[in-house]
Amino acid sequence: MSSSNSNDGGEDEEGFPLHECVFRGDVRQLSSLLRAHDVARRDKHGNTALHLAVMLGRKECAQLLLAHGAPVKVKNLAGWSPLAEAISYGDRQTISSLVRKLKQQAREQMEVRRPDLIRALGQxxxxxxxxxxxxxxxxxxxxxxxxxxxxxxxxxxxxxxxxxxxxxxxxxxxxxxxxxxxxxxxxxxxxxxxxxxxxxxxxxxxxxEETETEIEDEVDILMSSDILAAQMSTKGIAFSRAQSGWIFREDRKETVAGIYKSDIYTITGLVLESRKRREHLSTDDLQKNKAIIESLTKGNTQTLDTNGEPTRRASLNPPPDTGVNWESYNQAVPGQYPGLGRELVYKxxxxxxxxxxxxxxxxxxxxxxxxxxxxxxxxxxxxxxxxxxxxxxxxxxxxxxxxxxxxxxxxxxxxxxxxxxxxxxxxxxxxxxxxxxxxxxxxxxx
CATH class of the missing domain: 2.50.20 (outer membrane lipoprotein receptor (LolB), chain A)
Known part of the structure; x- marks a missing residue:
């Protein structure tokens, strides 16, 4: 796994008690520890306790962590969020809970930012x-x-x-x-x-706020399509003055829109990174994939059941237990821990x-x-x-x-x-x- 996010939870005397509780599936101990520990803390692999809860299928742990405000958008060293890992595992209820919490956290962040934004616009x-x-x-x-x-x-x-x-x-x-x-x-x-x-x-x-139907439609789309992560990497970005002239080189200048005198810069090192996972999709899914997504994104509901309700995508069978214990996970090289869920199908x-x-x-x-x-x-x-x-x-x-x-x-x-x-x-x-x-x-x- 390649590193794309910095690690802010290095090994120390305290260890990672929330993460360890999730590994053991000890909901009671997790509940008592949450009062005194940071629910957003990441371990040396960049995983939060919520990442581990969804990868290991610890549904009760995941719900408890969400109730205590565990962040849904945070990414691990490989660049995947808890929502991405939940889609891979395939439990519909967990995915729905994460989608709801993600939207709630986005609203809360905007509300915190809103007074400053309005003040700035007014100035x-x-x-x-x-x-x-x-x-x-x-x-x-x-x-x-x-x-x-x-x-x-x-x-x-x-x-x-x-x-x-x-x-x-x-x-x-x-x-x-x-x-x-x-x-x-x-x-x-x-x-x-x-x-x-x-x-x-x-x-x-x-x-x-979205309606229940809109949330569930979104869950259907997520469960029926590739898990995507795309980002603009600017780690190696550099700006240099663009040059003009064949013999006597000089810095390029331009008057933009006939008004604004400008210095022209060349930008290098800009990389668009795109990653795709599809281990949660069957061969049949991949054939139906395009039609389902087009139907949902156009606002068309899927086929209705006998009660007139949309037929929703069912949870997947859990992946086989990989037998990885806390010690082997915690001692692994950062970003190279043993697989915890389905075997990745990754591009x-x-x-x-x-x-x-x-x-x-x-x-x-x-x-x-x-x-x-x-x-x-x-x-x-x-x-x-x-x-x-x-x-x-x-x-x-x-x-x-x-x-x-x-x-x-x-x-x-x-x-x-x-x-x-x-x-x-x-x-x-x-x-x-x-x-x-x-x-x-x-x-x-x-």
Whole structure:
């Protein structure tokens, strides 16, 4: 197993009593220890006690750890979360519990962050900004059919409005339209995010909590598809000034959008790492896989049982007991412990990217201000990628033009082509028009 997360739980005199309890399946002792020990602590393999509980099929231990706030998103040294390991083991109830807790923890983190975010937005002068997205690919035929878009962003007080024609962009599929995304920081969380479909004249509130049916649909998708982990590795990233000229070399400069004088940098060492596991899928699953996922992601329920309820994916038979004990696990080389669940069916790929970025001192917005704006519109996946990139330690200035990988074969060029501070942005732009009708299922991914 390769290391992708630092270990924050090195061996010490205390050892890992929660982890050891989980190995033994001692629920009573675990319950008493949880009062005095850190439920988020990771061992030398990067595993939390929750990782071990789901890998070993200790269902009661897993439920107890979740009740005490065990983090669901944390990854071990191999880059896998407890949810990924639970999908591999295949117990439906455990997977459902982890999905619910993951969503709850995400809401709680956002609520903690929310007052600071609204305060930060309120301190930025009101503005209008345009971002141009051009998607391109090193695969020639793909490049011809990729979309482009100009996003218009309005900021007034703690409100943000984004107008776009690109609704979603996932796995080489995209949806076009006339969409407005509205954030109203002065409203309650349940009413603060709204998406408008301006062609159909409908709107959908971005809800904080999913229904039971939506949770169970998501569990069906997770149990029916590959376990995926993709991340942008920036460990070896380097920025160097791009050069121009054949004989007399000099640092490249460019005026972006005819306004912003910029220094051009070449980015090297950017690696898109993609990993895939499918030990929980049968041959029959793999054949049905695509049709099931397409059906669920389009909002179609599966076949109904005699009571008119959706037929849900059943738990898998537990994997055979590997016989690994606590001592052999704990004494193993970090990240190379014996297998605890199903034998991995695993594929890893990586792609190196060389990109360019234009940094300008002339742009009126700071990177920190941009990060606050992007945090609000992160439900759009491509904006979440942009935020992730801009959050890196960039050279001096503001990134007025960026190339970033979106998918293994697709790169996006984002250009900040217009920006102006404005005091005349009207309040009605942040309201839902009176003739729009609510459609809670218009955007199933939001």
């Amino acid at each position: 930025i002068q009101n503005f209008y900004m345009e971002l141009k997205w051009d998607f391109h690919s090193w695969v020639p035929l793909v490049s011809r059919i990729l979309p482009s878009d100009v996003c218009k962003i309005y900021k007034s007080g703690s409100g943000i409005r984004l107008d776009t024609t690109l609704v979603d962009f996932t796995d080489m599929k995209w949806e076009r339209g006339d969409i407005s995304f509205i954030f109203q920081g002065d409203k309650l969380p349940s009413d603060s995010l709204t998406v408008l479909d301006n062609k159909a004249k409908v709107y959908q509130k971005v809800r904080y 890893e790929s990586s792609r190196n990217f060389r990109a360019t970025i234009a940094m300008s001192d002339d742009f009126p917005l700071s990177v920190d201000m941009l990060l606050n704006v992007l945090e609000v519109i992160a439900p759009f996946k491509h904006f979440a990628k942009l935020r992730e990139f801009v959050a890196m330690k960039l050279p001096k200035g503001f990134p007025v033009k960026i190339d970033i990988p979106i998918l293994p074969t697709v790169t996006a060029k984002i250009t900040f082509q217009k920006f102006e501070f404005r005091d005349d942005i009207e309040a009605h732009m942040f309201n839902i028009p009176d003739d729009y009708v609510e459609d809670p299922l218009r955007f199933p991914d939001l």
